[in-house]
Amino acid sequence: MDFDVLTLFIVLAVVLAGTIGLFLLTGGRRLPEGTFPETRDADDLPEPDGPAGTAVAEDTDAAPLTTAEATAETVTEPELSEEVAEEAAPTIETPEPVAGRLARLRARLVKSNNVFGRSLLALLSSDQIDEDVWDEIEETLLMADLGTEPTMELVDRLRERVKVEGSRDPDRVRALLREELTTLVDPSLDRSLNVRAAGRPAVVLVVGVNGVGKTTTVGKLARVLVAEDKDVLLGAADTFRAAAAEQLTTWGSRVGVPTVSRDEGTDPASVAYDAVAAGIEGEVDVVMVDTAGRLQNKANLMDELGKVKRVIEKQSEVDEVLLVLDATTGQNGLNQAKVFSEVVDVSGIVLTKLDGTARGGIVVAIQRQLGVPVKLVGLGEGPDDLAPFDAETFVDALLEER
Numbered sequence: 001m002d003f004d005v006l007t008l009f010i011v012l013a014v015v016l017a018g019t020i021g022l023f024l025l026t027g028g029r030r031l032p033e034g035t036f037p038e039t040r041d042a043d044d045l046p047e048p049d050g051p052a053g054t055a056v057a058e059d060t061d062a063a064p065l066t067t068a069e070a071t072a073e074t075v076t077e078p079e080l081s082e083e084v085a086e087e088a089a090p091t092i093e094t095p096e097p098v099a100g101r102l103a104r105l106r107a108r109l110v111k112s113n114n115v116f117g118r119s120l121l122a123l124l125s126s127d128q129i130d131e132d133v134w135d136e137i138e139e140t141l142l143m144a145d146l147g148t149e150p151t152m153e154l155v156d157r158l159r160e161r162v163k164v165e166g167s168r169d170p171d172r173v174r175a176l177l178r179e180e181l182t183t184l185v186d187p188s189l190d191r192s193l194n195v196r197a198a199g200r201p202a203v204v205l206v207v208g209v210n211g212v213g214k215t216t217t218v219g220k221l222a223r224v225l226v227a228e229d230k231d232v233l234l235g236a237a238d239t240f241r242a243a244a245a246e247q248l249t250t251w252g253s254r255v256g257v258p259t260v261s262r263d264e265g266t267d268p269a270s271v272a273y274d275a276v277a278a279g280i281e282g283e284v285d286v287v288m289v290d291t292a293g294r295l296q297n298k299a300n301l302m303d304e305l306g307k308v309k310r311v312i313e314k315q316s317e318v319d320e321v322l323l324v325l326d327a328t329t330g331q332n333g334l335n336q337a338k339v340f341s342e343v344v345d346v347s348g349i350v351l352t353k354l355d356g357t358a359r360g361g362i363v364v365a366i367q368r369q370l371g372v373p374v375k376l377v378g379l380g381e382g383p384d385d386l387a388p389f390d391a392e393t394f395v396d397a398l399l400e401e402r
């Protein structure tokens with residue numbers, strides 16, 4: 001009898017202990033069979049109905065838990081994920097749309113450059129165009145950095161046409177000047193940017209002397225490309241100054257574009273190589289490589305630039321080599337353009353700071369000397385102050401009445 005009581009007592013104790021243990025393990029919730037989540041990737045889970053996460057937020061008290069609910073509870077820490085989301089999503093700027101940007105920049109071009117056009121018009125409309133007037137016209141063209149040869153050519157053409165037509169009517173004179181200037185600026189040149197490549201990113205290399213606006217141009221151009229829905233990656237191959245890489249990174253991050261940069265003093269060719277490799281790996285549309293400013297008469301620096309291009313070419317063609325020239329340096333830019341072209345085969349010119357000068361004639365001089373088209377113009381320090389160059393718009397802006 002004593003033995004039976006003892007056995008019963010032991011059995012009851014074991015059952016009670018088991019029940020308490022189970023209760024503690026399950027936290028008091030009833031778990032339906034086969035629904036307890038093992039840790040697994042979210043990808044393995046069935047799609048919950050409705051927007052992600054809402055079911056968990058609304059249903060926490062209801063039993064039983066579904067697999068998705070239970071897993072979400074295990075894996076997701078809402079406060080933590082909100083913090084991460086905030087940190088990972090900085091405010092991305094939306095670049096100015098093309099139409100608005102171009103209208104604004106055209107007005108700026110008119111403002112700084114039509115002094116040149118208007119004085120030409122005034123001279124050509126004068127009652128009597130004697131030798132003094134022709135000398136003044138010549139001087140105006142030279143002052144605008146048109147270059148000697150194009151100036152002589154234009155004056156000859158104008159002399160001839162004014163003589164034949166004999167008209168001083170301002171509208172007629174404007175039309176005539178417009179035609180001749182447009183011919184000089186050459187609307188037939190292909191000014192499109194080569195930023196499309198089949199099966200790989202297009203590679204753009206940006207070069208020039210110090211302080212002309214290379215980094216700014218890369219930043220502005222990245223915005224233009226982002227506005228055109230292109231995936232862009234930047235390479236900071238200006239390793240002379242740490243600040244240059246920071247400047248570029250800032251430009252990029254403002255529009256959500258990543259930048260590959262390395263420590264100051266790193267071989268710029270290796271940074272360029274890494275940037276292009278990252279672009280290929282990430283399957284971006286365009287990789288733009290910024291380089292350090294260098295004087296065209298420093299042979300070692302020009303050799304270094306040649307090496308940057310050659311090293312990139314180990315894994316990709318370079319589709320566009322943009323030489324950035326400061327319009328305010330006038331004819332000086334021509335020497336730079338010549339030497340850079342010999343070293344890296346320049347395919348397009350970016351003429352910056354055209355907002356600060358009435359020397360728009362440099363466009364003609366450069367194209368003549370190099371046979372390379374001006375493709376872009378910088379018209380201010382603002383992020384959206386870069387415009388594609390168009391011969392007719394440019395000439396119209398020169399001759400526009402304000």
Ligand SMILES: Nc1nc2c(ncn2[C@@H]2O[C@H](COP(=O)(O)OP(=O)(O)OP(=O)(O)O)[C@@H](O)[C@H]2O)c(=O)[nH]1
Nearest residue numbers: 210211212213214215216293352353378379380381
């Ligand atoms: N007004 C005006 N300023 C410009 C334009 N483009 C660039 N700048 C200014 O020119 C200065 C030099 O620009 P950066 O982009 O740093 O020139 P950089 O060629 O990269 O300079 P380095 O790397 O030192 O050779 C900056 O103050 C720019 O804001 C432009 O189109 N108009």
